[in-house]
Amino acid sequence: MKGWTTAAQGARAPVRRRFSWDRFSAVATLIPSLILLGVFVYGFIAWTGYVSLTNWNSFIPNFSFAGLQNYINVFGTFRFQSDLRNIVVFTALFILGCLIVGMGLALLVDQRIRAEGLFRSIFIFPMAISFVVTGVIWSWILNPQTGVNLILKAFGWKTVPAWFLSTTIVPNITLGQIQVGIPLALLAVLIAAVWQMSGFAMAVYLAELRGIPDDMKEAARIDGAGAWRMFWSIILPQLRSTTTTIVIILSAASLKVFGLIYAMTGPGQEFVTDMPSLNMFQTTFQGDQFAQGAAIAIVILLLLAVFIIPYLISTLRQGTPS
Amino acid sequence: MKFGNTLKTASALVVALSLTASPLAFAAQQKGDLQIFSWWTGVASSKALKGMIGVFNQHYPGIKVTNEAVAGGAGSNAKAVLASRMEAGNPPGTFQVHAGGGSLLSWVQAGDMQPLNSLYKSQGWYKVFPKSLLNLLTINGKIYAVPVDMQRGNVTWYNPGVFKKYHLALPTTFPAFFKDAAILKSHGVTPLALANHGNWEATLLFSDVLLGTVGPVKYDQLLTGKASWNMYGVKEAANIFNRMMSYTNTDYSALHWQQADQLVAQGKAAMNVMGDWAQGYFTTALHLKPGVGFGWAATPGTHGVFGAVSDVFGLPAKLKNPTPTLDFLKVLGSKQGQDVFNPLKGTFSPRLDANPKLYDAYSRAAMQSYKRDKLVLVIGQGAVNPGFTNSFNNAMEIFVTNHNVKQFVSAVASAAQSNPLS
Structure with missing residues (x-):
C-alpha cells in the first residue's frame, strides 16, 4: 500500500532538467521488474483475453475468431451460474466473518492479558497452514457420518447437520437455471476459511489498535465515554482504513479460492460448493476447452477488478499532494 | 542442402533397418537420447516404469533415457505440460496416453503422430495383440500407439461374507441387482457403496450401467459418435x-473411491463398482485375500464384455530423430518388457502370450476375460x-442430485454435439 503512494508521488514530482544519477539508477533498477511484470502478468492477461475470443476448444490450436461465443456458452451453463452465486456468497460471508472474528480477537488480545504473545501466535497460526491441509482436515471434522456429528449425536441431537453435503439453498429463488440464495454447504466451507484467515485480520487490527494514541482514549475517558461509546466513537473510526486494506486482501484471496475447495468438497452435488477457479481448471486442463477456460479466467479477473480498482483509485487520490 | 538430404536418407535407412530387424534382436550399438513422458509418479507406477x-x-x-514424469492432477498437469511442448514443436520422445478416442485421437487429428503399421508388422504384433484392442488404437486404418498395460473398468467388487450371510448370489442382471439390493437394505447393509468426491466415479458407474443396458454394440456406437445420445437406451440406463x-x-460426495471400497471390505456395504485399480487397494492397503476377503465380477449385464482402460505410447511426428x-x-x-512392467504396476500385459503365472488370482481371471471378451471403452x-x-461429468454432478432424466439426457446429447466423438 505504501509502495503505491510513493510511486504516485514520484510520478508527480517536478521534472528536473539536469541529468540525475539518482533518477537514472531508479529507472534502471525498475526496468527488469517492469519487463517481467509486462510479460508475465500483463502479457499473459492479454493473451488469455485473446484466447477467450477464439475457437480453441480442443488440443488442436484454432485461433479463428469466435466473438463472445465462449462467454455466451459459459454463462449459459448451470455450473457457471452456480459458480457466480457461490463466489458472491462466499466472498461476502468470508470477509464479514474474518472482519468480525478478527476484530473480536484483536480487541480481546489488546486487553493487556497475560501470555499475550502465546494467544497471538495461536490465533495467527492457521494462516501458516496450506489451504489444502485445512481443507482435508475440515472435511474430516465436518464429515456428516464420522466427524463432529458423532459428538452432536452423543449429546442427544436427533437431526444432525449435513454440513458440506447439504444441497439446501436458502432462500431458494429460481433465477436462470439455478436457485439463488445461500447454499448451506458453503457455510461449512466458510467455517474452515474463516478459521484460517481471521488470524490475519486480527494481526492487522491489533497493529492498528496499538497505534491509537493513548491520550485520545484518555481524553474520551475524561469526557465520560463508557467502553461501548469508546469503541463506537474512538476505536472503530480509527480502524476504517485498516478495514479497507483487509477487505481488499481477503477479497483477492477469496475470489481466487481453489485449494480449499478442491481438497475439502470438490464441486459438490449440483455444484453447491463449486467456484469459478475450479471450473476454469477442469474446463481447461481436463476438458481441453482452452478458449472457454480463458473466458472463465477473464470473468474472474473482472470480478477482482471490481474490488481492486476502486481501492487503487482511492489510494492514488490519498497519495496526491494537495 | 545436399548434406541435409544425405542425413535424411541415412536416418530413413536406419529406421528401415531397425524396422526389418527380427522381434527381439535389438540393434544394440545406437547412441542417442530419449525422453519418456508420463504421469507415472506413484510408487508402483514409477517402479514399473523404471523396470521397463x-x-x-x-x-x-547407448541410449540415454530421461524419465520426464509429471506429477499431479491424475495426469491433467502432465497433459498441460505435454500440450505446450507439442505446441512449441518440442515433443518428448514418446508419451503416455489412453487408448481410444480421447487425447490420442486429438493428437492424430492435429497431425502430431506417426502411424506405426510397419513397426507392428516387423514385430509381429498383429498376431500378439487382440484385434479388438488394435481397433481402439486405429484411426483411418492406421495404428498410432503401442499398448503397455491393461485394466478393466466394469467390475463389481463385493464382500463375499455379506452375500453368504443373507444367502444371496452376486447379481448378474439389473432385476437381480434390485432384488438383492432390497434385501440388503432391509438388513441395514448399504447395497451399493458409491464415492464421487472426484466427480468422475459416478460417471464410471453410469458408463457401466449404460453398457449393461444397451449392450456393447450400441454402446460402442454411442462412444464413437455413430449413434445419437437421444436414443431410448440412454434414458433407460438413466432410469436404472x-x-x-x-x-x-x-x-458419496465426501468419499474417495478407496473409502467406498473400504465400506465393502468392512461389510457396511455389499458392492462397489470401480475399475480394477481397486484390487491393489484391497490386497495392498487392506491386506485382503482375493476371492476370500473380497470378490469380483463383471457389472450387471456386462458379462462377456471387457471395459478396457489401457496406457499406450506413440511416435510424435515432429521428432528430429x-x-x-x-x-x-x-x-x-x-513380452520381456511387459512381463517386467505389469506385475510391478498391478496391471496385466495386453499381449495374448503374456505369462499368467506372474500375476495374482484377480489378474489371472481378468486376463482370461480379456482374451475372450469383446473390448469396449x-x-x-x-x-x-x-x-x-x-461436460458429461458436469451433467452427472447435477443428475445424481436432481434425478431429472430428461435434463440429463439432453445435456449429454448437446455435449456430444459440441464435442464431436469421432
Missing part, C-alpha cells in the same frame, strides 16, 4: 441409474473427447 527402462537399457546401453442411487450411501523412440516402443511392446478414463467427458 531397465529392460530397454539392457538392449540399448436413478433407481440404483436409492440403494447407495448418501455421503525417431530411432530411439522406435527402439523404445519395440521394448515397450515386447469406458467413459471418463481418457477414452473419449476430453471436452465431452468434462
Whole structure:
C-alpha cells in the first residue's frame, strides 16, 4: 500500500532538467521488474483475453475468431451460474466473518492479558497452514457420518447437520437455471476459511489498535465515554482504513479460492460448493476447452477488478499532494 | 542442402533397418537420447516404469533415457505440460496416453503422430495383440500407439461374507441387482457403496450401467459418435441409474473411491463398482485375500464384455530423430518388457502370450476375460473427447442430485454435439 503512494508521488514530482544519477539508477533498477511484470502478468492477461475470443476448444490450436461465443456458452451453463452465486456468497460471508472474528480477537488480545504473545501466535497460526491441509482436515471434522456429528449425536441431537453435503439453498429463488440464495454447504466451507484467515485480520487490527494514541482514549475517558461509546466513537473510526486494506486482501484471496475447495468438497452435488477457479481448471486442463477456460479466467479477473480498482483509485487520490 | 538430404536418407535407412530387424534382436550399438513422458509418479507406477527402462537399457546401453514424469492432477498437469511442448514443436520422445478416442485421437487429428503399421508388422504384433484392442488404437486404418498395460473398468467388487450371510448370489442382471439390493437394505447393509468426491466415479458407474443396458454394440456406437445420445437406451440406463442411487450411501460426495471400497471390505456395504485399480487397494492397503476377503465380477449385464482402460505410447511426428523412440516402443511392446512392467504396476500385459503365472488370482481371471471378451471403452478414463467427458461429468454432478432424466439426457446429447466423438 505504501509502495503505491510513493510511486504516485514520484510520478508527480517536478521534472528536473539536469541529468540525475539518482533518477537514472531508479529507472534502471525498475526496468527488469517492469519487463517481467509486462510479460508475465500483463502479457499473459492479454493473451488469455485473446484466447477467450477464439475457437480453441480442443488440443488442436484454432485461433479463428469466435466473438463472445465462449462467454455466451459459459454463462449459459448451470455450473457457471452456480459458480457466480457461490463466489458472491462466499466472498461476502468470508470477509464479514474474518472482519468480525478478527476484530473480536484483536480487541480481546489488546486487553493487556497475560501470555499475550502465546494467544497471538495461536490465533495467527492457521494462516501458516496450506489451504489444502485445512481443507482435508475440515472435511474430516465436518464429515456428516464420522466427524463432529458423532459428538452432536452423543449429546442427544436427533437431526444432525449435513454440513458440506447439504444441497439446501436458502432462500431458494429460481433465477436462470439455478436457485439463488445461500447454499448451506458453503457455510461449512466458510467455517474452515474463516478459521484460517481471521488470524490475519486480527494481526492487522491489533497493529492498528496499538497505534491509537493513548491520550485520545484518555481524553474520551475524561469526557465520560463508557467502553461501548469508546469503541463506537474512538476505536472503530480509527480502524476504517485498516478495514479497507483487509477487505481488499481477503477479497483477492477469496475470489481466487481453489485449494480449499478442491481438497475439502470438490464441486459438490449440483455444484453447491463449486467456484469459478475450479471450473476454469477442469474446463481447461481436463476438458481441453482452452478458449472457454480463458473466458472463465477473464470473468474472474473482472470480478477482482471490481474490488481492486476502486481501492487503487482511492489510494492514488490519498497519495496526491494537495 | 545436399548434406541435409544425405542425413535424411541415412536416418530413413536406419529406421528401415531397425524396422526389418527380427522381434527381439535389438540393434544394440545406437547412441542417442530419449525422453519418456508420463504421469507415472506413484510408487508402483514409477517402479514399473523404471523396470521397463531397465529392460530397454539392457538392449540399448547407448541410449540415454530421461524419465520426464509429471506429477499431479491424475495426469491433467502432465497433459498441460505435454500440450505446450507439442505446441512449441518440442515433443518428448514418446508419451503416455489412453487408448481410444480421447487425447490420442486429438493428437492424430492435429497431425502430431506417426502411424506405426510397419513397426507392428516387423514385430509381429498383429498376431500378439487382440484385434479388438488394435481397433481402439486405429484411426483411418492406421495404428498410432503401442499398448503397455491393461485394466478393466466394469467390475463389481463385493464382500463375499455379506452375500453368504443373507444367502444371496452376486447379481448378474439389473432385476437381480434390485432384488438383492432390497434385501440388503432391509438388513441395514448399504447395497451399493458409491464415492464421487472426484466427480468422475459416478460417471464410471453410469458408463457401466449404460453398457449393461444397451449392450456393447450400441454402446460402442454411442462412444464413437455413430449413434445419437437421444436414443431410448440412454434414458433407460438413466432410469436404472436413478433407481440404483436409492440403494447407495448418501455421503458419496465426501468419499474417495478407496473409502467406498473400504465400506465393502468392512461389510457396511455389499458392492462397489470401480475399475480394477481397486484390487491393489484391497490386497495392498487392506491386506485382503482375493476371492476370500473380497470378490469380483463383471457389472450387471456386462458379462462377456471387457471395459478396457489401457496406457499406450506413440511416435510424435515432429521428432528430429525417431530411432530411439522406435527402439523404445519395440521394448515397450515386447513380452520381456511387459512381463517386467505389469506385475510391478498391478496391471496385466495386453499381449495374448503374456505369462499368467506372474500375476495374482484377480489378474489371472481378468486376463482370461480379456482374451475372450469383446473390448469396449469406458467413459471418463481418457477414452473419449476430453471436452465431452468434462461436460458429461458436469451433467452427472447435477443428475445424481436432481434425478431429472430428461435434463440429463439432453445435456449429454448437446455435449456430444459440441464435442464431436469421432
